[in-house]
Amino acid sequence: MRELLCTPDKPGQLDNRSKLRNVTDFRLAGLDISDVTLRLIIRHMPLLSRLDLSHCSHLSDHSLNLLTAVGSSTRNSLSELQLEGCNKLTDQCLNYLKRIGNLSCINLHNCKQISTGACELLLSELSVNGLFCLSEERQIHKIS
Numbered sequence: 819m820r821e822l823l824c825t826p827d828k829p830g831q832l833d834n835r836s837k838l839r840n841v842t843d844f845r846l847a848g849l850d851i852s853d854v855t856l857r858l859i860i861r862h863m864p865l866l867s868r869l870d871l872s873h874c875s876h877l878s879d880h881s882l883n884l885l886t887a888v889g890s891s892t893r894n895s896l897s898e899l900q901l902e903g904c905n906k907l908t909d910q911c912l913n914y915l916k917r918i919g920n921l922s923c924i925n926l927h928n929c930k931q932i933s934t935g936a937c938e939l940l941l942s943e944l945s946v947n948g949l950f951c952l953s954e955e956r957q958i959h960k961i962s
Contacts (some may be wrong), residue, residue: 819855836862845870852876856884864891870900872925877904877912879911886917898923905929909936916943920959929956 838844842865846855850946858868869885869892885892885899897920901907908931915924921944926932931952933955941952949961 820858838863839867842866843868846874847872847873850876851881853878853884854883856881860885860890862891864895866892867897867920868898868900869896871904872900872902875906876906877901878906879908879914881912881954882907882914886914894918894919898922900925901929902927903929905931907932909933912940914938926956926957926958932956 839862841863844859844863844866847870851871859869882888885896887893896918899915899918899921902925905928907926907929912932915921927935937952937956937958941950941958944950944958944960950958951961952958
């Protein structure tokens with residue numbers, strides 16, 4: 819993953835920006851993603867708006883803290899985050915998701931350690947900035 823994200827467009831090129839710097843939609847569902855990978859994504863993909871991390875078994879609350887930390891590009895660029903089946907995530911991670919300014923969709927389906935009550939609390943806190951709804955499958959969507 820490091821080679822993919824960090825390699826410039828052309829070998830020997832003076833501009834060392836990632837060839838994936840303009841990517842807006844990145845799907846990594848089911849892969850062995852670590853916090854190191856997330857740091858690389860934050861650093862080299864500043865325009866990322868949709869990120870699919872479904873069934874990435876190593877993701878934790880700390881991982882979402884990284885994605886939404888002050889100064890991270892994803893805090894401002896993400897609008898959709900797919901986290902279905904990430905079983906290490908707990909109710910605590912929902913506090914970090916509130917930091918995403920352009921959020922329009924979060925999928926928390928089959929995140930076994932995240933309670934429906936915590937999802938409802940997140941929904942009420944997000945609704946200060948717009949109208950959101952929560953489906954039975956724990957998907958939170960912004961209603962336009």
